[in-house]
Amino acid sequence: MSYILQTNHLTKIIDGKELVTDVNIHVKKGEIYGFLGPNGAGKTTVMKMITNLWKPTKGTVELFGKTLETTSYEVLKRMGSIIEFPTFYEHMSGKDNLQLHCEYMGYYNKGSIDEVLEMLNLREAANKPVKSYSLGMKQRLGIARAILCKPELVVLDEPTNGLDPAGMKQLRDLFKMLCSEYGITLIISSHLLSEIESIADTIGVINHGKMMREISMKEISEMNTAYIELAVTDTKKAAYVLAEKMELNNFKIIDDSKIRIYEVNVTTQEISKELMFNGVEIISINKHTETLEDYFLKMTAEVGK
Incomplete structure (x- = not known):
């Protein structure tokens, strides 16, 4: 399979310290890739190498099938990005900053600036100096600049920083629209798992500078196990009822009060009825499904062992 972006054994060492090691x-093309990891995991370091801000100590970056070099100017024109916090000419207006970016990129489409200002809900602030913008507005202006020249690939490092829940929802919808309607590929780093879970097609998990795993959200959904968690006053008696009376064998006693039942063809109502009929006092009974957060925490816990 060919990839729009691929890294090969990417490693960065600064002052003798390996920030990331052997990252692949x-x-x-056409997907939203969620790059997940806790703060300090190496996400920004990798993104700086992808966007040619930092040179790899070892390994290579391939963009659009070509190895990234110091002089890969034409390749980089096909990409938009925000790395860490976006910076602007603070005394200039948001619109003028975008106009300057178009000049710099050699992109001349007069309607594009108004279009992205509308997309990012910045029309009213377009002619105000950027120094008057809030953190969230600057973040939105940075995203506007990243998508302004209709790039094929957009690299966004923690793009929801400084945004309130409504702003985050707006960006989620925007990212999905850019992918589905414009065919733009996005790689988005975040430690906000719920944000990535709702939009990503594929995730990559990085921790302590090492890539843990790449996996599609479809695969996670298929392998996640739904279970019923049961809290009772007497786990031994409850286990007896589950095994002997209900003939269930796929369950596990978690501690002195909790049992997890992994049977797919039994309901909470059936379990409650049988336990109460046999004199087992139920404290609580709930159905659970593992989320991306559960998967992420398991992955990052493994590397710390």
Whole structure:
């Protein structure tokens, strides 16, 4: 399979310290790739190498099938990005900053600036100096600049920083629209798992500078196990009822009060009825499904062992 973005054994060492080690990323054309990791995991370091801000100590970056070099100017024109916090000419208006970016990129489409200002809800602030913008407005202006020249690939480092829940929802919808309607590929880093879970097609998990795993959200959904968690006053008696009376065998006693039942063809109502009929006092009974957060925490816990 060919990838729009691929890194090969990417390693960065500064002052004798390995910030990231042997990182391999594979991003398919037209997808949203969620790059997940706790703060300090190495996400920004990798993104700086992808966007040619930092040179790898070892390994290579391939963009659009070509190895990234110091002089890969034409390749980089096909990409938009925000790395860490976006910076602007603070005394200039938001619109003028975008106009300057178009000049710099050699992109001349007069309607594009108004279009992205509308997309990012910045029309009213377009002619105000950027120094008057809030953190969230600057973040939105940075995203406007990243998508302004209709790039094929957009690299966004923690793009929801400084945004309130409504702003985050707006960006989620925007990212999905850019992918589905414009065919733009996005790689988005975040430690906000719920944000990535709702939009990503594929995730890559990085921790302590090492890539843990790449996996599609579809695969996570298929392998996540739904279970019923049961809290009772007497686990031994409850286990007896589950095994002997209900003939269930796929369950596990978690501690002195909790049992997890992994049977797919039994309901909470059936379990409650049988336990109460046999004199087992139920404290609580709930159905659970593992989320991306559960998967992420398991992955990052493994590397710390």
